[in-house]
Amino acid sequence: MPSPSLIESKGFVLLTAFTFFPEGPNAYLKYHLFFISHFYLCSSEYPDLRQHNNCMASNLTPAIYAKLCDKTTPNGYTLDQAIQTGVDNPGHPFIKTVGMVAGDEESYEVFADLLDPIIKERHNGYDPCVMKHPTDLDSSKIHSGQFDDRYVLSSRVRTGRSIRGLSLPPACTRAERREVERVVVDALAGLKGDLTGRYYSLTQMTEKEQQQLIDDHFLFDKPVSPLLTCAGMARDWPDARGIWHNNEKTFLIWINEEDHTRVISMEKGGNMKRVFDRFCRGLKEVERLIQERGWEFMWNERLGYILTCPSNLGTGLRAGVHVKLPLLSKDPRFSKILDNLRLQKRGTGGVDTAAVGGVFDISNLDRLGQSEVQLVQTVVDGVNYLIECEKRLERGQDIKVPPPIKQFK
Amino acid sequence: MTDPFLRPSVLPPLTGVLAAGARTAAMTKNCHNDYKMKFTTDEEFPDLSLHNNHMAKVLTKEIYEKLRSKSTPSGFTVDDVIQTGVDNPGHPFIMTVGCVAGDEESYEVFKELLDPVISDRHGGYKPTDKHKTDLNFENLKGGDDLDPNYVLSSRVRTGRSIKGFTLPPHNSRGERRAIQNLSIEALSSLEGEFKGKYYPLDGMTDAEQEQLIADHFLFDKPVSPLLTCAGMARDWPDARGIWHNDNKTFLVWVNEEDHLRVISMQKGGNMKEVFKRFCVGLQKIEEIFKKHNHGFMWNEHLGYILTCPSNLGTGLRGGVHVKLPKLSTHAKFEEILTRLRLQKRGTGGVDTASVGGVFDISNADRLGSSEVEQVQLVVDGVKLMVEMEKKLEKGESIDGMIPAQK
Numbered sequence: 001m002p003s004p005s006l007i008e009s010k011g012f013v014l015l016t017a018f019t020f021f022p023e024g025p026n027a028y029l030k031y032h033l034f035f036i037s038h039f040y041l042c043s044s045e046y047p048d049l050r051q052h053n054n055c056m057a058s059n060l061t062p063a064i065y066a067k068l069c070d071k072t073t074p075n076g077y078t079l080d081q082a083i084q085t086g087v088d089n090p091g092h093p094f095i096k097t098v099g100m101v102a103g104d105e106e107s108y109e110v111f112a113d114l115l116d117p118i119i120k121e122r123h124n125g126y127d128p129c130v131m132k133h134p135t136d137l138d139s140s141k142i143h144s145g146q147f148d149d150r151y152v153l154s155s156r157v158r159t160g161r162s163i164r165g166l167s168l169p170p171a172c173t174r175a176e177r178r179e180v181e182r183v184v185v186d187a188l189a190g191l192k193g194d195l196t197g198r199y200y201s202l203t204q205m206t207e208k209e210q211q212q213l214i215d216d217h218f219l220f221d222k223p224v225s226p227l228l229t230c231a232g233m234a235r236d237w238p239d240a241r242g243i244w245h246n247n248e249k250t251f252l253i254w255i256n257e258e259d260h261t262r263v264i265s266m267e268k269g270g271n272m273k274r275v276f277d278r279f280c281r282g283l284k285e286v287e288r289l290i291q292e293r294g295w296e297f298m299w300n301e302r303l304g305y306i307l308t309c310p311s312n313l314g315t316g317l318r319a320g321v322h323v324k325l326p327l328l329s330k331d332p333r334f335s336k337i338l339d340n341l342r343l344q345k346r347g348t349g350g351v352d353t354a355a356v357g358g359v360f361d362i363s364n365l366d367r368l369g370q371s372e373v374q375l376v377q378t379v380v381d382g383v384n385y386l387i388e389c390e391k392r393l394e395r396g397q398d399i400k401v402p403p404p405i406k407q408f409k
Numbered sequence: 410m411t412d413p414f415l416r417p418s419v420l421p422p423l424t425g426v427l428a429a430g431a432r433t434a435a436m437t438k439n440c441h442n443d444y445k446m447k448f449t450t451d452e453e454f455p456d457l458s459l460h461n462n463h464m465a466k467v468l469t470k471e472i473y474e475k476l477r478s479k480s481t482p483s484g485f486t487v488d489d490v491i492q493t494g495v496d497n498p499g500h501p502f503i504m505t506v507g508c509v510a511g512d513e514e515s516y517e518v519f520k521e522l523l524d525p526v527i528s529d530r531h532g533g534y535k536p537t538d539k540h541k542t543d544l545n546f547e548n549l550k551g552g553d554d555l556d557p558n559y560v561l562s563s564r565v566r567t568g569r570s571i572k573g574f575t576l577p578p579h580n581s582r583g584e585r586r587a588i589q590n591l592s593i594e595a596l597s598s599l600e601g602e603f604k605g606k607y608y609p610l611d612g613m614t615d616a617e618q619e620q621l622i623a624d625h626f627l628f629d630k631p632v633s634p635l636l637t638c639a640g641m642a643r644d645w646p647d648a649r650g651i652w653h654n655d656n657k658t659f660l661v662w663v664n665e666e667d668h669l670r671v672i673s674m675q676k677g678g679n680m681k682e683v684f685k686r687f688c689v690g691l692q693k694i695e696e697i698f699k700k701h702n703h704g705f706m707w708n709e710h711l712g713y714i715l716t717c718p719s720n721l722g723t724g725l726r727g728g729v730h731v732k733l734p735k736l737s738t739h740a741k742f743e744e745i746l747t748r749l750r751l752q753k754r755g756t757g758g759v760d761t762a763s764v765g766g767v768f769d770i771s772n773a774d775r776l777g778s779s780e781v782e783q784v785q786l787v788v789d790g791v792k793l794m795v796e797m798e799k800k801l802e803k804g805e806s807i808d809g810m811i812p813a814q815k
Contacts, residue, residue: 041583044582044583044586044587045581045582045583046582047582047644047647048582048611048644048647051611072440072441074440074444075440075441075444076440076441076442076443076444077441080581084643084644087643087644087647088642088643088644088645171441173445173448173453173488174452174453174454174455175445175448175449175452175453176448178452179452203456229637230643234496235492235495235496235638236455236456236495236496237496239455239456
């Protein structure tokens with residue numbers, strides 16, 4: 001079978017000559033015309049990404065688009081659907097978003113030609129073609145995980161989990177979403193001890209319950225960010241969405257927001273070790289409970305835990321603290337210190353908010369290529385270092401920018 | 410990565426047409442919909458318990474069961490039709506439609522749902538009824554003598570869909586670009602009072618943009634969730650644009666909520682002239698599209714086919730901005746409007762408030778009466794209301810002038 005080769009150079013596409021045509025000139029013509037018309041058809045569909053600054057736009061060449069545009073996952077999810085959010089949201093010159101989502105577990109295979117380079121770019125060089133992702137939820141390995149409470153106001157670890165066999169929020173049908181809710185709520189009802197808790201469905205909660213959840217800062221709203229709405233994640237709101245939390249309000253699960261589940265362990269103060277202990281214990285218990293019922297989480301060796309946004313692959317883990325760093329945050333070396341410690345700062349309202357009163361949300365930068373234990377230890381070591389810097393500045397002493405820590409261990 | 414050689418605007422409309430054809434052929438099966446069929450109707454049926462829109466009032470499990478396995482040739486399904494209505498429960502006072510068409514065939518394939526919605530929305534219009542089209546401006550009586558002291562401006566708008574392409578909730582970038590190219594070709598061939606220029610949304614200069622805003626011509630990316638949940642803002646601003654004639658009295662929006670929105674307008678009360686320009690311009694444009702074998706979507710039963718079922722028939726909204734400070738506060742104002750088959754809006758258009766006693770008054774009907782008939786109602790009704798306003802100014806009663814139901 002003859003195969004054309006497509007050479008792409010500076011945006012121009014050249015079709016090289018076919019090498020061998022056993023069926024003769026008519027076959028060549030037919031095949032050539034089919035190929036050209038397929039390519040032109042794809043070209044007339046190729047999105048205009050000239051104003052765009054996101055990972056999808058940087059990696060989606062016309063050739064990759066032509067290759068993938070007619071493919072679908074077994075569930076019928078297409079490339080156009082996966083990239084729609086990135087087409088509709090050109091992005092900001094300073095903030096590079098991902099620009100693409102997965103509609104189901106298979107998206108990461110079917111659209112690998114586009115997703116693999118995006119993953120590599122977003123996860124600072126992790127190459128899904130050759131590397132393996134380590135999973136480690138043994139929290140006993142964490143040391144020095146108790147921060148100075150005079151600086152650390154609260155500690156929190158979150159991740160997401162997807163239920164294998166059901167499509168993800170951008171693509172799921174109402175029936176699938178309701179199934180996710182049923183499976184997870186059923187499993188959570190089996191949690192005991194300090195994890196005993198209750199489910200609050202968004203469609204059925206009373207006003208009083210709603211107010212309490214707002215006061216506890218637990219309630220999530222219908223997404224308004226166009227990054228999510230353009231990917232179809234707000235469809236049928238609030239059907240099959242809800243919040244589960246334990247009675248002690250230290251372990252919380254969101255159902256059917258941006259992922260099937262978001263799992264959060266948190267408490268006031270600086271006992272990150274206890275927060276992570278509970279996180280691991282709770283996660284493992286939930287996993288055991290769903291497995292008893294014949295379900296499992298989406299996970300593979302290449303990409304770790306599978307979630308909607310490629311930025312959350314691997315551990316999907318963000319471990320962070322709200323920490324008072326009024327002096328350090330004004331030091332011009334602050335950003336560099338964070339970079340070298342592989343940490344990121346956010347405002348106390350979460351992503352895309354500003355810091356208030358010198359209090360910052362400091363968390364791990366990486367998600368993929370290191371295990372949960374490694375990332376939490378990175379946060380623990382990093383935050384301890386930041387607090388040391390703050391104390392030194394208080395005493396009028398100078399601080400040092402630490403050497404950059406190794407990224408993939 | 411840019412690709413100047415293959416930039417979409419360089420490709421002739423033909424490739425867009427090929428694209429549309431090939432996609433239609435390739436997508437006669439909607440895989441995702443087949444996948445959904447493994448779930449039961451009960452499992453998939455939307456929760457409409459808090460909803461107040463036409464779709465929610467009409468859609469039963471039986472209808473949903475019957476329609477969920479179907480799809481139009483281009484792959485549009487009943488879930489696609491109703492998504493906007495599921496996501497937007499509506500308001501107790503304002504009844505929205507809650508469903509859209511993705512292509513011409515939607516109105517056939519999903520008849521069981523759309524016929525009752527159309528009936529509810531269009532005053533009992535039956536599936537067997539026929540719609541009359543009359544774009545002969547000479548049939549309009551009067552309309553050139555509305556008092557400009559009261560009637561500040563006059564405007565007629567409608568929509569048109571180009572046969573052979575799917576509609577804004579469903580169409581692809583290739584189709585949208587082909588529609589744009591065909592529209593540019595049609596519009597740039599217009600002459601005389603219709604001679605004008607096209608401004609693509611992604612290519613206009615800052616100066617052009619400011620001028621279009623100052624002229625009140627520029628349309629923005631839709632923010633209304635009624636439209637965004639139906640997928641009409643996808644790929645914005647790709648292949649969207651505005652064309653207007655040099656006189657700024659004839660304006661066409663390309664690829665907003667419909668393929669084309671055609672608007673004729675001018676200051677003052679000469680609705681006759683506005684309507685003449687409207688009819689003549691539309692017919693000239695239609696001829697050119699027909700020459701390319703892409704006439705307008707139309708049929709005997711539903712008239713002109715547009716995205717929203719509320720715009721079927723004529724798709725026409727003929728209206729004026731009129732000063733009615735006294736009449737609008739009169740106890741019988743709403744009743745008068747209803748009897749005259751007119752509706753009021755604020756001067757910002759739909760869902761806005763009136764300012765300074767100035768109202769946007771337009772025809773309430775779209776389907777079941779012709780363009781001439783609808784504009785006639787506006788002309789006669791506004792004339793009457795201005796006379797009522799004048800009476801009220803003089804402190805006289807208008808009780809003897811209240812019209813019978815039209």
